[in-house]
Structure formats: structure tokens, C-alpha cells
Amino acid sequence: MSETRGVTRAPAQRGDRITAPDGTVFRDLNGNGTMEPYEDPRLPVEERVEDLLRRLSVPEKAGLMFQSIIGVPASGSLADEDPATARGTAADLVGSRLMNHFNVHLLPEPRLTARWVNELQHLAVEATPHGIPVTLSTDPRHAWAENQGASFRADHFSAWPEALGLAALRDEDVVREFARTAREEYLAVGLRAALHPTVDLATEPRWARQYGTFGQDPDLAGRLAVAHLDGFEGERLGPGSVACTAKHFPGGGPQKDGEDAHFPYGREQVYPGGMFERHLEPFRRVLERGVSAIMPYYGMPVGLTLHGRPVEEVGFGFNRQVVTGLLREELGFDGVVCTDWGLVTESRAGGRTLPARAWGVEHLDVAERVLKILDAGCDQLGGEQCPEVVVALVERGLVPESRLDVSVRRLLRVKFELGLFDDPFVDEDAAGARVGTPGAVAAGRRAQAESVTVLHREPGVLPLAPGTPVHAEGLEAGALEAAGLRSATAEQAEVAVVRLQAPWEPRDTYMLEAQFHAGSLEFDDGTVRRVADLAAELPVVVTVNLDRPAVLTPLLPHSAALVGVYGTSDAALLDVLTGRVRARGRLPFQLPRSDAAAAASRPDVPGDSPEAIFEAGDGLVDEG
Incomplete structure (x- = not known):
């Protein structure tokens, strides 16, 4: 010492x-x-951790064990926080509750974001006993899906395909390039933790969160997740790293009826095909490589056994057999385990509520839920801001302070490894120049284009020659002209290009529910009829954004070309349709023939839909 x-x-x-x-x-x-x-910046991390740990009060330790959402004012100034819309002001969360891990959602332009980050870091020193710096985390924000429960549009950051698009490329080098680029952009604005990669397998065709996965194949998902970590964390965690959280252990894909576990009707995970181990495979790869944190999913396993013993039917974040028995003891993970958001208390936003995702333990009160999470072996409660509950559990003798030390030691280790205690600040003037650079934007656009998957193509339809008159539906105005094509009516055009979103059933009862694309995978009759009517007059190139495996059966007979994308701009799509970029995407999951076929498949079994219209790996790739 x-x-x-x-x-x-x-x-x-x-x-x-x-x-x-x-x-x-x-x-x-x-x-x-x-x-x-x-x-002392010269001392080993472990020595610094132990010194600080012995100085901390129980309230300080409890504050470290929570990670909540914090609002970022559009001005980039803490002075402009709106207590009416934020879940808590920075002064309250940092200064009173002594919290220092936060998840950010909507961000202003980079310079203003950097300004806010620096103000927050100064507050952390001024308002707390030991000046513990703040760690800021984010869900994925380098693609296209805007879902405040899971991901954000790129906006100021460079835009890449969704994780499914990276899976369609099957190229670990591209994933590393993406991750390195995203890391540099995160670092520029002070984001030091990534709530990704999503290592779940896309085995239930109707599940809403497939767009964030690397598809249905466990080997591919494992390899790409490792490449993702290579780019974000580097060989070892350090001041130039972004700490990652791999999720959702032990695999969040096999959702009963394809419903998402954010919501009460989707709380059950089932394994009728007996493939629990298949879903665990990519996590084994990630754990062997090394990762800073793991996040269990909300889901409650039903009928699952491990080593011949029934697994308690409670959400994975409450499950000691899974977190301590499997993850810690069997797989040897000693990093941070952070729960998914909102396991303990009800959430409210936008005039909607969402009950605590306390699946299987709904009967427990708040303190009992926190106690069960700690007993399961989790270190941090995501989406909650009630450290006083942990303090009370210690004061009541239900949790020894030494149990807090186990988790706080892990949490502090990551902060020290990231170099936050020595320099948590960012260069406000340089932030704008380091985010969304021309090189990063170009690399992202190329990845978007190359991930395009051509499923069907009649001879002579593609590529579109310069100056071709095209009737476009679902593309932004001016996109055709920018690509060297001519915009035309259906009567004047030589070909039509129609962009469609994969179908879903709108729902809006619970908070966040409207942003999750769930339910039927089949297109409505009006959409099919519109494509058929166009096809009766001219060749139609149908492009579908596959955030889930849409049922393409009724569209195929009317398509001169049928293309799948996974988060692709109009410009990147037209790069492919005009032949400037060669599409090399292959389907990352199977496409079922119908809703009935999707429902007949077993949720835990990859590619289990009978008589699928397209299989995982399908795609017409031109050589050369």
C-alpha cells in the first residue's frame, strides 16, 4: 500500500x-x-480499488450499485435540466443519492453533449465525498431503429446497418471496423460504457428484438460478438476503451409466442426443443474472450433444468442458479453483472406505465426484490434509483456490508481501468470533428450497402442503368436523382422500386410498447395488392427492411427483384441497385412461409419453421 x-x-x-x-x-x-x-495514477488498479473501498460509506457503496437513466438537456447545460420531465436532476442523483453510473438516451449535437458530460464530471467531484467519476453508458446508437427501450438512431454519429446487417455480411473484420469507429465516437463525447453487444439468438421469428442480434447461428453470433468486443474494449480494458455489457444472459431469444419480456404477456422463456445450451454457446465465446459486464434478461425460464435440477421460475436477474451457479461458478465470470432495466419498481413515461419486470416474484415488495437480486449474485440494478433500499437492508442486518464490497470492488475496478479517476473529461471543441467524420460515414454507408441481401432477381432487372426512369415508393425525395436515376410516375417509368417495412401489429397500452414491432409477420392485403398492381404494369424491385423475418410469400410472385435490408439508407440501397456496390449479404435467419408456420416453430430452435420460403444463408452474391 x-x-x-x-x-x-x-x-x-x-x-x-x-x-x-x-x-x-x-x-x-x-x-x-x-x-x-x-x-495515485502510478499504483496498480487493485491497490487503488482497495484503498477507496475502505474509505466509502454504506450510502456511497449503495449508490455505486445503481445505474439509471439521466436526461441530457438540449442545451448541453446542467442548468437547463427540467425536473418535470427528468427522472431526477443530476444534483439529486449524483449529490444526494451518490449514484455515478448513468444511461443516456437522446443527445444533442456532439459539442453540447461533451459540454454536459464535463459539467456532470465536475459535479461528481464537487458534490460527493470522494469525487468518484461518472460512467456514462448507452444502448446501440449507430444504426436506424429508434426504440427508447433498446436502441437509438445514429443522428450525429456515423450510421451503420443494424447488428443483423453485420451478421448478413458474416465478416468479423467489418464488425471490428464498426466497433473501432463507434468506440472513437463514443470516446469523443464521453460515453465510456456500451450496453451491447446483444448476443441473443434470433430463433423465434416473431420476437421484436431480433434486429439487434447477430442472427440465429450460435457460431456466427459468437464470432461477431468477439469481434465487437475487440473493437470496443481492445485487448484489455484501458483509458482508450469503451466497456461493454454482453446481453442477455443466458440467451433472450426463445420467447414464448414471440412476445418480448419487457411486457407482462411476454415474461416466459421456453425450451420445447431442449436447446438451452445452443443459446448459451455465443456467451461461452464472449466469456472466454473476456468482457467487462454481463446483463441477464427479463425472461422467466419455464420448464428448464440445469444439471438435472429444475431452475426456479423467476426472471433471470433474480435467479441464483443462473447468475451465481452457472455464470459465476461454472463459467468463471468475475466481472460486473448488471440487471436489465426496471426489475424492482414501476416505470412511467409519455403518459404510459410499465409494471416492474419482476417476473415470478411479483408478490415480493421492493426491498424483497432487491434482496433477491443481490442474493442471485448481481452487482448493479439497472434502471432503478433507490440506493436507500440497499442502505436499509444493511441497517436491518439482512445484507452484510461485505456483500456490498464484493460488487463495489468489481464496479470500481472498471472505472479505474477506464482511466476515469485520472481524466474523465472530454475536449468539447474537438468533439464535433471526431463524430460523424467523412471517413466514418463512408465506411458505414458501404457496410449498409454490402449487407443488402438479394433474395430473387429476374434476368436484366438489375443493375439500373444511369438515367433510368424509376417510379419509387417509400424512398426519400431526391434519392433517385442523387443516384443518377430519373424520378417518374408509374406510367412513365421503366421500373418501380418499393421500400417496405416488415409488418407488425401496433400496440400502445404499456410504456415503450408502441416502439416494439411484435405480432403478425404477414403483410396486409392492401400492401400486397399495391405491389401486384404495379407489377402488372412494370417490373417491381421490392425491398423489405427485415428487423424481423417478414413473410414474403405473397410478394415474391410480383417481384422482379426481392431484396432484404437491415437498416440501410436510400443512398446505400441505390448504390447496390445501380451496381456501384456489390451486395454480399446473406440471410441471418430463416424466413417463414406464413404466420401459421412461424407459430408452429419451436422458439428455442434455429430455423425451425416448416417449408420456409428462404433459409438462413440464402442470398444471391455476385462473385468478383
């Missing part, structure tokens, strides 16, 4: 860089004018 070292002068302000008598420059986080071991 290093000795405390005095300094020659008192710092002007807490958190300032000052110089010790031996010349070591450090940040005086607790404002006492001396360099404590946890402030």
Missing part, C-alpha cells in the same frame, strides 16, 4: 490536477490536499 503523500500547496478547487512533492501529477478528488493511494 502506498503511503499518503503531501503536496506543497492546497488545490484551488477539488478535482484539480496538482503536483505532489515527488513530482507526481494527480487529481485531488477528495479535496484534502494530499495524494491518497486511490488518487
Whole structure:
């Protein structure tokens, strides 16, 4: 243990860089004018962790064990927070509740985001006893799906295909390139933790979260997840890394009836095909490679046995057999386990509510749910902001302080490894120049284009020659002209290009529900009839955004070309249709022939739909 070292002068302000008598420059986080071991940048991480751990009060330890959503004002200034819309002001969450892990949603432009991050980091020093820096996390935000329960559109960041599109490319080098690019953009604005990759398998055709996965094949998902971690975390976690959370252990794909476990009607995970181990395979690859954190899913396993013992039918975040028995003891994981969001308390937003995702333990009160999560072996409660409950459990003698130490030690280790204690700030002036650079945007557009999957193509239809008159539906105005084509009416055109979204059933009872594409995979009669009517007059190129495996059966007979995409701009799509870029995507999952066929498939079995119209791996790829 290093000795405390005095300094020659008192710092002007807490958190300032000052110089010790031996010349070591450090940040005086607790404002006492001396360099404590946890402030000493030369010491090993473990030594700094242990020094800080012994200094922390129970409320400080409890604050570390929560990660909640925090709002970012459009101005980038903490002074402009709106308490009426935020779940809590920064002063309350950081200064009073002593929390320092936060998940951000909507962000302003990069310079303003960086400004807010720096203000928040200054607050963390000024308003807390030991100046513990904030770790900011984000769901995926480099693609197209806007779903505030799972992902965000790229906006200021470079735009790439969804994870399914990366899976369609089957190229680990492209995934590493994406991850390195995204890491640099995250670092530029101060985001140091990624709530991804999603390592679940897309085995239930109706499940709403497939777009964020690497498809149905466990080997491919494992290889691409490892490449993702290579790009974000690097060989080992350090100041240039973004710490990742692989989710949703032990595999969130086999949802009963394809419903999502965010909602009460989707709480059950089932394994009629006996393929629990198949869903675990990509997680084994990730754990062997190394990852900072793991997130269990909401789902409640039904009828599952492990090593001959029935698994308790409670959500995975409450499940000691899965978190401690399987993940910790059998698979040897000693990193952070953070629950999914909102296992303990009800959520509210946009005039809607969502009950606590306390599946299987709905009868427990808040304190009992927290106790069960801690007993399961989780370190951090996602989406919650009630550290006082943990404090009360310690005061009542239900949780020993030593149990908190086990989790806090893991959480602090990541902060120290990321270098946050030594420099949590970002360059506000440089942020805009480092996010969405021309090179990153071009690389993302190329990946979008190459991920396009051509499922059917009649001779002579593609590529579209320059100047071809095209009737377009579902494309932005001006996209054709920018691609060197001519916009025309259906009567004047030589070919039609129709962009469609995969079908879903609109729902809006619960908070977030409207953003999850669930239910039927079949197109409505009006859409099919419109494509058929066009096809009676001219060749139709039908493009479907496959965030789920749409039923393409009625469209195929009317399509001169049938194309699947997974988050692709009009410009990137037209790069392929005009032959500028060669499509090389292959389906990352099977496409069922009908809703009935999808319902007949077993949720845990990849490619289990009978007489599928297209199989995983299908795609017309031109060589050369």
C-alpha cells in the first residue's frame, strides 16, 4: 500500500490536477490536499480499488450499485435540466443519492453533449465525498431503429446497418471496423460504457428484438460478438476503451409466442426443443474472450433444468442458479453483472406505465426484490434509483456490508481501468470533428450497402442503368436523382422500386410498447395488392427492411427483384441497385412461409419453421 503523500500547496478547487512533492501529477478528488493511494495514477488498479473501498460509506457503496437513466438537456447545460420531465436532476442523483453510473438516451449535437458530460464530471467531484467519476453508458446508437427501450438512431454519429446487417455480411473484420469507429465516437463525447453487444439468438421469428442480434447461428453470433468486443474494449480494458455489457444472459431469444419480456404477456422463456445450451454457446465465446459486464434478461425460464435440477421460475436477474451457479461458478465470470432495466419498481413515461419486470416474484415488495437480486449474485440494478433500499437492508442486518464490497470492488475496478479517476473529461471543441467524420460515414454507408441481401432477381432487372426512369415508393425525395436515376410516375417509368417495412401489429397500452414491432409477420392485403398492381404494369424491385423475418410469400410472385435490408439508407440501397456496390449479404435467419408456420416453430430452435420460403444463408452474391 502506498503511503499518503503531501503536496506543497492546497488545490484551488477539488478535482484539480496538482503536483505532489515527488513530482507526481494527480487529481485531488477528495479535496484534502494530499495524494491518497486511490488518487495515485502510478499504483496498480487493485491497490487503488482497495484503498477507496475502505474509505466509502454504506450510502456511497449503495449508490455505486445503481445505474439509471439521466436526461441530457438540449442545451448541453446542467442548468437547463427540467425536473418535470427528468427522472431526477443530476444534483439529486449524483449529490444526494451518490449514484455515478448513468444511461443516456437522446443527445444533442456532439459539442453540447461533451459540454454536459464535463459539467456532470465536475459535479461528481464537487458534490460527493470522494469525487468518484461518472460512467456514462448507452444502448446501440449507430444504426436506424429508434426504440427508447433498446436502441437509438445514429443522428450525429456515423450510421451503420443494424447488428443483423453485420451478421448478413458474416465478416468479423467489418464488425471490428464498426466497433473501432463507434468506440472513437463514443470516446469523443464521453460515453465510456456500451450496453451491447446483444448476443441473443434470433430463433423465434416473431420476437421484436431480433434486429439487434447477430442472427440465429450460435457460431456466427459468437464470432461477431468477439469481434465487437475487440473493437470496443481492445485487448484489455484501458483509458482508450469503451466497456461493454454482453446481453442477455443466458440467451433472450426463445420467447414464448414471440412476445418480448419487457411486457407482462411476454415474461416466459421456453425450451420445447431442449436447446438451452445452443443459446448459451455465443456467451461461452464472449466469456472466454473476456468482457467487462454481463446483463441477464427479463425472461422467466419455464420448464428448464440445469444439471438435472429444475431452475426456479423467476426472471433471470433474480435467479441464483443462473447468475451465481452457472455464470459465476461454472463459467468463471468475475466481472460486473448488471440487471436489465426496471426489475424492482414501476416505470412511467409519455403518459404510459410499465409494471416492474419482476417476473415470478411479483408478490415480493421492493426491498424483497432487491434482496433477491443481490442474493442471485448481481452487482448493479439497472434502471432503478433507490440506493436507500440497499442502505436499509444493511441497517436491518439482512445484507452484510461485505456483500456490498464484493460488487463495489468489481464496479470500481472498471472505472479505474477506464482511466476515469485520472481524466474523465472530454475536449468539447474537438468533439464535433471526431463524430460523424467523412471517413466514418463512408465506411458505414458501404457496410449498409454490402449487407443488402438479394433474395430473387429476374434476368436484366438489375443493375439500373444511369438515367433510368424509376417510379419509387417509400424512398426519400431526391434519392433517385442523387443516384443518377430519373424520378417518374408509374406510367412513365421503366421500373418501380418499393421500400417496405416488415409488418407488425401496433400496440400502445404499456410504456415503450408502441416502439416494439411484435405480432403478425404477414403483410396486409392492401400492401400486397399495391405491389401486384404495379407489377402488372412494370417490373417491381421490392425491398423489405427485415428487423424481423417478414413473410414474403405473397410478394415474391410480383417481384422482379426481392431484396432484404437491415437498416440501410436510400443512398446505400441505390448504390447496390445501380451496381456501384456489390451486395454480399446473406440471410441471418430463416424466413417463414406464413404466420401459421412461424407459430408452429419451436422458439428455442434455429430455423425451425416448416417449408420456409428462404433459409438462413440464402442470398444471391455476385462473385468478383
